[in-house]
Amino acid sequence: TIIPTDDLLVPLxxxxxxxxxxxxxxxxxxxxVLPLAPDHEDYHMAGSAADARLRDTKWxxxxVLLGMGPGGSTAGIMESADMEEALDGPPEKIAVGLLPDDGDxxxxxxxxxxxxEARTVAVLLKGAANQSVLEMEIEQGATSMAPIGRVFADLTVPVDIYVEN
Structure with missing residues (x-):
């Protein structure tokens, strides 16, 4: 079973x-392939529905395969009013809805x-510049402003990092 780490609230x-x-x-x-985001207009309700559905899967x-976007975003966790819930919300919460600050x-x-919670984590980066950003965010750990740095601060499993040039 394959589940995206994030998905936009758009039709399938x-x-x-x-x-x-x-x-x-x-x-x-x-x-x-199990869709993460139900076709729902309210992103909070979509996050709650995804959370409930994922609880019914093998967990x-x-x-977990991660990438890294602008500003150190990862798995769709980016600057938004909901970012802290995705990063530091209740530990039993599996999924949340987000409305990006950029209005996307x-x-x-x-x-x-x-x-x-994943047994294995891998990160796929595009380019040496992103590798440098990731290394800096890992070094900052829990004090990082970037979601990727804060995720890495709490990972307890070895992580494989692949850089695509």
Whole structure:
């Protein structure tokens, strides 16, 4: 079973849907792709619905694959009024809804606590510049302003980091 770490609140047939992208890659290989974000307009309710649905899956995940976006965002956790809930909310919370500060499309993401429960974590970065940013954020740890640094501060499993040049 493959679940995106985050997904935009868009219909499943929208090209921006992470579940759609994963389905196009893995359904033909026999995988089950479980959409994270239900088709719901209220992002808080969508986050609660995703949280409830993930509680019915086999948890914790065997692998969480992370990337890193602008400002050290990861798994859709980015600057927003809801960022602290995703990073430091109740540890039993698996998913939350977020409305990015930049006014972009609302989304649902798994929480830092959910990421930290994974048996294995891997990070895929694009370019040496992102590797330098990640190294700096890891060094800052819990004091990092970036979500990726704060996630790394609480990880207890070894992490594989891959840099694509």
């Amino acid at each position: 047939d929208d090209p921006r849907s992470h579940a759609k992208k994963l389905a196009s890659l893995f359904l033909t290989r026999g995988a089950r 914790p995940p065997d692998l 499309t609302p989304l649902v993401t798994i929480t830092k606590a959910a990421i930290c």
